[in-house]
Amino acid sequence: MAGPRSDHHVILRVVAKPLIPIIALFALYVHFHGDYSPGGGFQAGVIIVVAVVLYALVFGITPAMRAVPPVFARSLAALGFIIFAGVGVWALIMGGNFLDYDVLFNEEPGGHMGQHYGIIAVEVGVLFAVAGSMLSIFYAFAGRVTEIKDEDW
Amino acid sequence: MIAGYSGADLAIALINVLLLGLLFVVGVAIARMRSLFAIVMLSGIYSLISATWFVALDAVDVAFTEAAVGAGISTALLLGAMLLTARTAKPEKGAMQIVPILVVLATGAMLVYATIDLPAFGDPDSPANTYVGTDYLERTPKEIAVPNIVTAVLASYRGFDTLGETGVVFTAALAVILLLGFGERSLSATFNRKKDKQ
Amino acid sequence: MLEFVLERGNYWAIIGLMMIGLYTLFAATNLIKKLVGLSIFQTSIILFYISLSRIDGGTAPILYGKDAKGHGGGHDEAAGAHGAASEAAHGASDAAHGAADAAYGAADAAHGAASHGLEHVYSNPLPHVLMLTAIVVGVATLAVGLAIVVRIREAYGTIESDEIRETDLEVARAEYAVDQADEANPV
Numbered sequence: 001m002a003g004p005r006s007d008h009h010v011i012l013r014v015v016a017k018p019l020i021p022i023i024a025l026f027a028l029y030v031h032f033h034g035d036y037s038p039g040g041g042f043q044a045g046v047i048i049v050v051a052v053v054l055y056a057l058v059f060g061i062t063p064a065m066r067a068v069p070p071v072f073a074r075s076l077a078a079l080g081f082i083i084f085a086g087v088g089v090w091a092l093i094m095g096g097n098f099l100d101y102d103v104l105f106n107e108e109p110g111g112h113m114g115q116h117y118g119i120i121a122v123e124v125g126v127l128f129a130v131a132g133s134m135l136s137i138f139y140a141f142a143g144r145v146t147e148i149k150d151e152d153w
Numbered sequence: 154m155i156a157g158y159s160g161a162d163l164a165i166a167l168i169n170v171l172l173l174g175l176l177f178v179v180g181v182a183i184a185r186m187r188s189l190f191a192i193v194m195l196s197g198i199y200s201l202i203s204a205t206w207f208v209a210l211d212a213v214d215v216a217f218t219e220a221a222v223g224a225g226i227s228t229a230l231l232l233g234a235m236l237l238t239a240r241t242a243k244p245e246k247g248a249m250q251i252v253p254i255l256v257v258l259a260t261g262a263m264l265v266y267a268t269i270d271l272p273a274f275g276d277p278d279s280p281a282n283t284y285v286g287t288d289y290l291e292r293t294p295k296e297i298a299v300p301n302i303v304t305a306v307l308a309s310y311r312g313f314d315t316l317g318e319t320g321v322v323f324t325a326a327l328a329v330i331l332l333l334g335f336g337e338r339s340l341s342a343t344f345n346r347k348k349d350k351q
Numbered sequence: 352m353l354e355f356v357l358e359r360g361n362y363w364a365i366i367g368l369m370m371i372g373l374y375t376l377f378a379a380t381n382l383i384k385k386l387v388g389l390s391i392f393q394t395s396i397i398l399f400y401i402s403l404s405r406i407d408g409g410t411a412p413i414l415y416g417k418d419a420k421g422h423g424g425g426h427d428e429a430a431g432a433h434g435a436a437s438e439a440a441h442g443a444s445d446a447a448h449g450a451a452d453a454a455y456g457a458a459d460a461a462h463g464a465a466s467h468g469l470e471h472v473y474s475n476p477l478p479h480v481l482m483l484t485a486i487v488v489g490v491a492t493l494a495v496g497l498a499i500v501v502r503i504r505e506a507y508g509t510i511e512s513d514e515i516r517e518t519d520l521e522v523a524r525a526e527y528a529v530d531q532a533d534e535a536n537p538v
Contacts, residue, residue, distance in 0.1 A: 030217075034301065034304050035299045035300065035301055035304055036299075036300050036301060036413075037301065037413065038213040038214045038216075038217045038301070038303075038411070038413070039214070039217060040214070040303075040304050040307065040308070042218055042222075042483065042484075042487050043214075043217050043218055043221050043222075046218075046221040046222050046225065046226055046487075047221055047225075049226060050221070050225050050226065053225075053226075053229050057229075061336075065336075065337070070335050070336055070337055071335075074326070074330070074335075077323055077326055078323070080319070080323075081319055081320060081323050084315075084316050084319055085316065088312075088316065098313070099312040099313055099316065101309060101312075112297065112298040115296070115297045115298065115299070115309060116298070116299070118308075118309065119297075119299065119304065119305070119308040119309055122308045122312060122315070123304075123308060125319070126308075126315065126319055129319045129322060129323055130319070130322055130487065132326070133322045133323050133325065133326035133491070134226055134322075134326070134490075136326045136329070136330060136335075136336075137230065137325070137326050137329045137491075137494045138226075138229065138230065138233070139335065139336035139337075140329045140330055140332075140333040140334060140335065140336045140498065141230060141233035141234060141237070141329075141333065141336070141494075141497070141498070141501070142233055142336060143333075143334065143335065143336020143337060144237055144333060144334075144336065144501065162407070166357075169361060173361070173364040173365075173368075176368055177364070177367065177368065177371075180368055180371035180372070180391060181371060183371075183375060183387060183388075183391065184371055184374055184375045184378075184388070189381070189383055189384070192383075192384055192387055193383075193387070196387045196390060196391070199391060199394065200394065203394050203397075203398055206398065207398075207401055210401050210402060210404075210405045210474070211405060211409055211410055211411045211412075211473075211474040212401045212404065212405075212411070212474070212478075212479050212482075213411045213413070214479055214483055215397070215401055215479050215482050215483050215486070218483050218486045218487065219394075219397075219486055222486050222487055222489075222490050223390075223394065223486060223490070226490055227390065227489075227490045227493055230490070230493065230494050230497055231383065231386075231387070231493075231497065233497075234383060234497035234498075234500060234501055235383060237501045237504065238382075238383060238500060238501060238504040238510045239381070239383070239504070239509075239510055242379065242380070242381035242383075242384050242511075243380055243381060243511050245378050245379065245380065249378075250378055252377075253374055253377035253378040254374065254378075256373075256377060257370045257373050257374045257377070258370075260370065260373065261366055261367070261369075261370040264366045264369070265363055265366055268359050268362040268363065268366070269359075271359065271362060271403075272403075273358035273359070274358050274359065274360075274361050274362070274402060274405065275405050275406060275407035276358075276406075276407070277406045277407060277409075277472070279403070281403050281404065281475065281478070282403075282404070282406055282475045285477060286404070286475035286476060286477040286478075287475070289476055289477060290412065290469060290473055290476065291468055291469070293414070294414060294418065294419070300413055300414040300415070300419045301412075301413045301414075302412040302413065302414065302473070302476040303412055303413075303476050303479050303480055303483070306476055306477065306480045307480045307483065307484070311480060314484070315484065318484045318487070318488055321488050321491060322487060322488065322491045325488075325491030325492060325494055325495050326491070326494075328495045328498070329494050329495055329498045332495075332498040332499060332501075332502055333498050333501060333502070
């Protein structure tokens, strides 16, 4: 990566800077609108990772690791899996089957609140797990690259 | 003969031919190329074109995933791996290419023979489209009340499936970390370089 | 005959793509090119599954119009009634539910096999779900494969499979020679 002094990729930097928050915002839209339109936890998690990858490609891997530390990424992956499994255990504690969302709030038959919130909680778990895992994988590969010289391209 | 193909159906058929032709061109180019950078970029293009075809086949969720995962993340990972290994592939030896071509032709002929018994493209009464798939369509409004049926099946009806699959992604991340490390080595390398300069 | 070919042309095209991927996987000696061939093969199989799930005149499996409001909305009101009703009214509303279900079944029968009680025709959602997860698992396994390739490069200095095999053979021959020497000349 070019150092902070060389303005080699100035257009790239200027364009990427406003684009990254918009990508992250779009990921949140995709996630929370997943019940009504295409999208969901998997896609949103990947799009969030794409925002970080773009930051790492344009500004360098070290600033990216300072902004989103690798330890945070791998903890996020573990937390997401725990959230997903935790919803299943919650259903077990409420007296139903594993991942049976109908019993989550002890509502009467015909209610959809358990299904609605169960799906949202599970999708949050998927979002965290996919985003954390993919970011950890990217860091593992990118962390081994010592220098990408411009002459190599 | 083409009486059944009119208006929108004809447009869809033309789009199918166009996109499948593009996929063919990209696939043959990947098989023949030697520059790894070009191969990686073409594999991203292949994913993007197949995502477009998924939209034509009414599979919008799959198209979204393929565009984000296939064209985005997997291209970035392939580029990262390419930078750590090599830039060009060795050319294949001419005489050694006969065996794979024979194997591929035999496999392809058997698969084409098997398609004779398959239901027609777009057949609403095919076995795959009649039993459990339509059951999900009918029951989702009553039981889940979520408009996007793919989300309902993914997170609720087949939640256990998705749990295992999230576990697979998590395990893959663990495997990559075990093989390559956390990636924090590059941080210390940068700090050492700064120290050397001082 | 032409109709038969048109109805199955998609499958044959997808099999052709699959075979291109398989050829790349077999013929390439470079490990990264092999992995790209594998991912082309995988994408073609996903294309095949999705093309099986399409239904003529159908649309994406997201309920809209009456399908979204008629069933979901109506049942939301029913749920509200449930919450307000006392235990005594519960049985009555269950009976009403049963009547609604019976009416639903009658509507289903009236609609015929193609529409399945819904106003619009939707493509089959089940292959979509299966392939959606297959894509994400596919990229995760691709990452593991690439990580192994990176380690192979660090251990052998090359990622061409024939050169790796030669190195392995040389090492094995050298070790064998050392072993034989020990057996031939015991100290």
